[in-house]
Amino acid sequence: MSDHVLALTGVNAWYGHAQALFGLDLTVDAGQIVALMGRNGAGKTTCLRSVMGIEARRSGSVQLAGQPIEGLGVEAIARRGVGWVPDDRRIFPTLTVRENLQLVRGIAKRQGRQPMSVAELVEVLPIMERLIDRKGHALSGGEQQAVTIARALVGRPQILLLDEPTEGLAPVIVQGLAQSIAALPERHGVSILLAEQNLSFVRDVAERVYVLDIGRLVFAGDTAEFMESPELQERYLAVARSSGTNHG
């Protein structure tokens, strides 16, 4: 039980009076990549935000490496080693990429963690090399995505929360991203909780899959198990199929 990097138990979340998550139980083990799937509005982003402590009111228990974090503020949770990569990227536009990274580096040092150097980051995300001195507003979508991931990695977090990283990216970039991300746990010891709708990306990257439907957990199991069942995919991911035809 205690080697879960992240453990959610009975988590409920509300936006105002509207409940978005119902009794969610979820775990991520050390060194794992776990995917969270579901339609738009199913609660994937809400789940990640609940872990991070952003916005929604929540109840239930959230534990990071056995320590409860559900009562902490956002910055405290970040400092404990949770990396946040939001779906809208959120680069600081007037800061250069180097400054974006520098921001986190200083904080990590004060936490006693040795931050990743630029060289190490380039190794993970080769694209970073030519971006390092560009200003935030001068980056394309794919480049922003890379920088956002790098920024979250700099402080060597225990777990990375990735929210729909492939959204809006060209397929060729998505492939490169899949390679980089799949290598992360091995090379840098970071676990990943990934919210995604892209089936093939999840297949290439994740070991386990949780599926949400209108705020409730409807499937939890190995990626292989989920990928082999078109019926499950259709039911929960709204994959459009005409009746009787199997599009694999």
Added chain:
Amino acid sequence: MNQLLSAVINGVATGVPLFLVASGFTLIYGVMGVLNFAHGAFFMFGAYCFAVMLAGQALSLPLFLLYALGAAAVIAVLGVLSERLVFARLYNSGHMINLLAAYALMLMLIGLSILIFGTTTYHVPRPSPFRGAVHIGTVPVPAYNLFVIAAGLVVAAGLWFLLNKSGLGMKIRAVAHDRTTARALGVRAPLVGMGVFALGCALAGLAGALDSPMISVAQGMDATFAIQFFVVVIIGGLGSTWGALFASLLVGLMESLLVYYAPAWSQYGMYILVVFVLLLRPQGLFVRGPAITHS
């Protein structure tokens, strides 16, 4: 011609404290999104504190500066208290609510100042090295004016360095752009907010201290100043420090020149300017995009 030069220098010297207050306000607005309408009251408090500390003595320059920074520090504390007690609750409310709360705070500060400092007029002597006049060519110019201009330059440069070249400045800029993401990276945004408030109010307090020898420190001073800095910010454009600099100098010069050429209208100077700006370019001179039209 000679008197024109004197008027110009006077105008710039008048603009400096305006700039300090306006830049403090702009800093707070840029980072916290709060329209601190009460900022002029912090200026007034700074002037009063300084006047009381000096108790009518003419000090040497180092002591003068020390006391001025001391007054600024007191106002910084006052600012942090205001932030914690009033503004921290209103971060998600609209501009209008913020404006009203700040107005209420200003009323309280005005009342408090009467309670603490009374209604007498305080006279603050200039520091000993700057009591006389300096001659630029054949034109006599009050030495203190030049001192104020120099002090303004130093503070402006320091502020620029802080915001653009320091780690703290980076955090401030990050929080200003995107508070949530900054927090998600571990930046303690509430602390940064308090720091920015402290800094902004310290600037206002320092402005009050520096300005006090040039004005009469008494009740009613705040009225002109309370509106004046806000006018300056509107002219320069909300959120632009360069705008605040330009507009402060403009208003200072306008007033000074009017005093020289048309004394009866000297008080109308800034209003004439702001009406022009609001009609021709409502978002302010240095800001792109539409004016803030929502509440």
Added chain:
Amino acid sequence: MSIDSLETETAPAPARRDRVAWLARSGERFDVPVVLLLAGLVVAFFPTNLQFLATTMLIYGLLAMSANLIVGWLGTMTFGHAAFFGAGIYFVALMKDFHLNPLLLVVSAGLVGALFAAFFCVVTLRLSGIAFVMMTMVFGQVLYLLLFTIKALHGDDGIPGVLPGSLFGFNLLLPKYFWWYALAVVGVCLFVMRLINRSTFGYAVLASRDDPVRAAALGLPTRSIRTRVVVLAGFFAGVAGALFVQQQGIASSDTLYWLNSGNIVLMCLVGGRGHFFGPMVGAVVFVWLNTQLFQGINYANLFIGLIFLVIVLAWPDGLSGLPGKTRGLIRRLRAGKGGRP
């Protein structure tokens, strides 16, 4: 049609139900005269000094109600409303030597106020939001400064010796007659406001306040709506100004000081800007506080600011919102503590 017909044990028959509905609607439409009549009768039995106070409260009430056209109906802010008030005051003061009919003066003062408001609207036609609020403050301050620049307005000294005159043979210098006179004038003004409030125009105003984009998309002329409302506000403020100087006897520059404009807004908020009579309630409370509690305290602004702050932070609906809040609180307490988190 007597009030008794409302007290029936069983459900009223259809015809009766219609009459009840009609009575309820007229009750709404005629609440202004009824309330003021009752107030009038009560105050008529007060001693003279209290009658004077009540009259002052009434006049400030009209002023606050006029400001609420901008603060409550339009949903924006104004820090320069004292300017229209002052326009009415100084107009009547300047006319003091002509010994004109007081009602004529009141109406003319209203028109003067409306004129100033119209001018203001022309200047600020393209502005909204913070820029608009800024302009209200500038307008108010400029007019205040003009009191000192224009010799005929006497700046600090003001214009003393303004007599109200007499109406229908009654000498308005006597508080008990002035009370009825002021009540009648204010009553008519409030009645008109009530009618406008309930009219199509009134709903158009609310629509453009609640959702300006949608209102414009529906074809509502939001700019001209705003202009008409501000001009109305200026008119009623001018009327209030006329009554004020007729009662006080002197026009002084303090009334246009910008902090007074803030006080007017405070009255609207304290009383509740979402309720029709809210500002009137706020004005009564404010005048009472100022004359009874804060008399002689020169740092009264500390408390006024504190009240303002409490209202903004905790009670945005003001005093008029209290009944609703209390009902809500009682309901929540009754629902028990094991409710929603």
